[in-house]
Amino acid sequence: MNEYLLVLLFAALPALGNFAGGLLAEFVPLSRLALNLALYSAAGVVVAVVAVELIPRALEAEPAWAIVGAFVLGGAFYTAVDWGIQRLNDRFGSEGGAGQWVIFFGVSVDLFSDGIMVGTGSTVAVGLGLLLALGQVPSDVPEGFSTIANFRRGGVTRRTRLLLSAAFAVPIFLGATLGYWLMRDAPELYKLLLLTFTAGVLSTLVVEELVPEAVEEVPESPLSPLAFIGGFALFTLLSAYLEIG
Template sequence: MNDFLLVLGLAALPAVGTMLGGLAAEVVGVSGRRLSLALHFATGIVLAVVGLELMREALRASAPWITIAAFALGGLGFLGIERSLAYVKRRFGSGEVDTGPSAIFAGVSIDLFSDGVMIGTGTVINPGLGLILALGQVPADIPEGFAAIATLRRSGVGRRTRLILSFSFAIPVLVGATIGYLALRSAPEIITLSVLAFTGGLLTSMAVEEMTTQAHQERSSRLEPFFLTAGFALFALISAYVG
């Protein structure tokens, strides 16, 4: 029971980060340039989480080819998510503009759910790994929450709805962490590591195909490559000194 509470506590960290980003969007105006820089920074963190922790852990498997294959399958998982999101946007979006509350909530929720699964799975392997993964997601989820609520503001969605969505972002990450922990705590190590690798492939695809694509739709800046590598460097510091 104490281990499960630890998992929920760790999963609450990125949830709080996303909510803080959303609340910041309620009181602070943001330019397209700043939003682009924030998303590049978040992308760098996600890539570092995958490269420095998830895959390093996954390659410890007795048969590394299995976890490598699981990582590749994460890309297929992302394609499936894209198709699901396209349906949600068609079903609940506002006309041709896919910025309706349901569509945006679905997109952010899927990302947070994968964060939760990653934290729950990582904690099963090693509580220290779960802590590092949770800490690493906080600075990545703040700009994501900010971007989501800022987009809703631009679309004219009411403040009450925006606040409800900001606080609702805690649900998918806690559910994902619960599933990751309860489903894998008694599973063979190769299964746990494969789920970790699959999540890494999913997050890599999402970071490159979704976050950077959204960033490049905003005003560009010559500092974008720096913010990308700065995000990577920040998680490298967390990994080196917390781990």
């Protein structure tokens, strides 16, 4: 099969995860504890993506300071985007549900970065692209759920909500396409720098979004750390047993 088509298939995995989360918000009322555990599990998977796959692979490149710098820039980029979205939400959130659209934009930016990572990772090794796509699914399900649930609370029609949920596939496929074609013939260092930049984005996402949102749902649960460890262990097993080339 054409390698680019494989990249699109890989990108479809997180897109389907996000859409599945939106469907859950429509038809299955999840408990607060279930959402808490899902978010902690997703955080564990994302941390494993960074710690098991991205950073060890990137640190094989030289110079090391550039790799570390890319990681820091990724975290700073996410912080800046998150700050901007919060300011827009504070300003427009109470005016006719505009805040819901600000959240929609923020999720789209996050999914675009997912696509970039999958497309770029596939240029390093096809198996790596698949593994990174699989690693995004657990975090995209609760993300899709919370976003569509927010639109539902705001009175947006079901037809519009379903269309919006499906529309989240666009930034993922766009990011995967750009990541693949821009990095396909680039030097290995550039690919690893972009992947490390994304690792910085993902790490900040865990600290600023996934864990705080999980704690907000259920402040104290003895099951939450187990869910985090389970998510980390699941991805690590996938990494250990999948041939990524």
